[in-house]
Amino acid sequence: xxxxxxxxxxxxxxxxxxxxxxxxxxxxxxxxxxxxxxxxxxxxxxxxxxxxxxxxxxxxxxxxxxxxxxxxxxxxxxxxxxxxxxxxxxxxxxxxxxxxxxxxxxxxxxxxxxxxxxxxxxxxxxxxxxxxxxxxxxxxxxxxxxxxxxxxxxxxxxxxxxxxxxxxxxxxxxxxxxxxxxxxxxxxxxxxxxxxxxxxxxxxxxxxxxxxxxxxxxxxxxxxxxxxxxxxxxxxxxxxxxxxxxxxxxxxxxxxxxxxxxxxxxxxxxxxxxxxxxxxxxxxxxxxxxxxxxxxxxxxxxxxxxxxxxxxxxxxxxxxxxxxxxxxxxxxxxxxxxxxxxxxxxxx
Numbered sequence: 001x002x003x004x005x006x007x008x009x010x011x012x013x014x015x016x017x018x019x020x021x022x023x024x025x026x027x028x029x030x031x032x033x034x035x036x037x038x039x040x041x042x043x044x045x046x047x048x049x050x051x052x053x054x055x056x057x058x059x060x061x062x063x064x065x066x067x068x069x070x071x072x073x074x075x076x077x078x079x080x081x082x083x084x085x086x087x088x089x090x091x092x093x094x095x096x097x098x099x100x101x102x103x104x105x106x107x108x109x110x111x112x113x114x115x116x117x118x119x120x121x122x123x124x125x126x127x128x129x130x131x132x133x134x135x136x137x138x139x140x141x142x143x144x145x146x147x148x149x150x151x152x153x154x155x156x157x158x159x160x161x162x163x164x165x166x167x168x169x170x171x172x173x174x175x176x177x178x179x180x181x182x183x184x185x186x187x188x189x190x191x192x193x194x195x196x197x198x199x200x201x202x203x204x205x206x207x208x209x210x211x212x213x214x215x216x217x218x219x220x221x222x223x224x225x226x227x228x229x230x231x232x233x234x235x236x237x238x239x240x241x242x243x244x245x246x247x248x249x250x251x252x253x254x255x256x257x258x259x260x261x262x263x264x265x266x267x268x269x270x271x272x273x274x275x276x277x278x279x280x281x282x283x284x285x286x287x288x289x290x291x292x293x294x295x296x297x298x299x300x301x302x303x304x305x306x307x308x309x310x311x312x313x314x315x316x317x318x319x320x321x322x323x324x325x326x327x328x329x330x331x332x333x334x335x336x337x338x339x340x341x342x343x344x345x346x347x348x
Contacts, residue, residue: 075195
């Protein structure tokens with residue numbers, strides 16, 4: 001089945017339900033930073049049951065685990081179009097760099113304007129985008145290696161390289177982005193390559209509802225909670241647990257995406273997912289504005305709801321003013337680089 005003909009996608013680069021998954025991953029990142037719904041706010045933790053409820057709820061919101069989901073989805077999205085046609089590399093690179101780079105630079109300017117100092121990509125939540133840029137740049141080489149060896153050996157090699165970096169540089173690191181701009185992309189590479197492998201596996205699968213889909217979802221959530229608990233209450237950090245977690249994410253998405261393709265995905269979550277990148281980029285700036293200018297105390301739930309509304313509203317405005325125009329610019333620039341009809345295209 002060709003990518004163009006696959007019922008999983010209306011066009012090679014879009015997969016049904018993927019925007020919904022992006023939105024939930026972005027929402028997990030936001031709530032790990034800004035706080036989850038305060039349903040247990042004010043609960044005294046003196047009683048063992050209250051302590052257990054509070055502790056369980058506290059580990060339920062793992063933002064770094066959601067970033068791993070983003071990595072796998074990113075590899076999937078980058079490799080998916082290549083299943084129907086070989087990329088023309090100038091077009092591909094310009095489209096990728098403009099699409100991610102313009103909103104990234106704009107978000108840095110916005111954050112600085114509201115009082116968040118720029119400390120570098122690798123020292124902020126932007127570390128994952130630095131890795132993404134490396135993966136986009138390496139993809140032509142990775143695709144050539146895949147043609148020769150296949151994805152599975154490359155995934156295995158990437159896990160070995162990632163483990164070597166963790167062991168040799170800092171095996172006791174607790175945060176995931178602990179290896180600097182030069183090596184962090186190596187640590188995260190297995191997660192991204194799993195997405196490339198996932199694209200080829202999904203290409204072979206028709207839409208199909210899975211009877212145990214909630215078991216997969218619950219398993220992923222529980223694994224993320226365990227990883228968070230280990231990160232804060234043991235010497236086992238995210239570099240160890242989240243790379244293992246990526247294998248579970250791969251297995252989950254292998255059934256989740258065909259399940260969503262066979263289901264009626266809510267249009268609201270698909271629309272929210274369209275600006276998930278903007279939500280990731282500007283939610284901290286929205287929080288900074290909220291802390292500076294919101295002085296009412298209307299109760300835990302109402303205050304939190306207003307903060308979430310501000311974050312979503314600011315993100316959507318950023319999408320309209322920056323991300324969406326940058327996507328259109330990327331498409332125009334990429335189109336201008338395509339070989340003219342009848343002209344021989346350079347070898348990929």
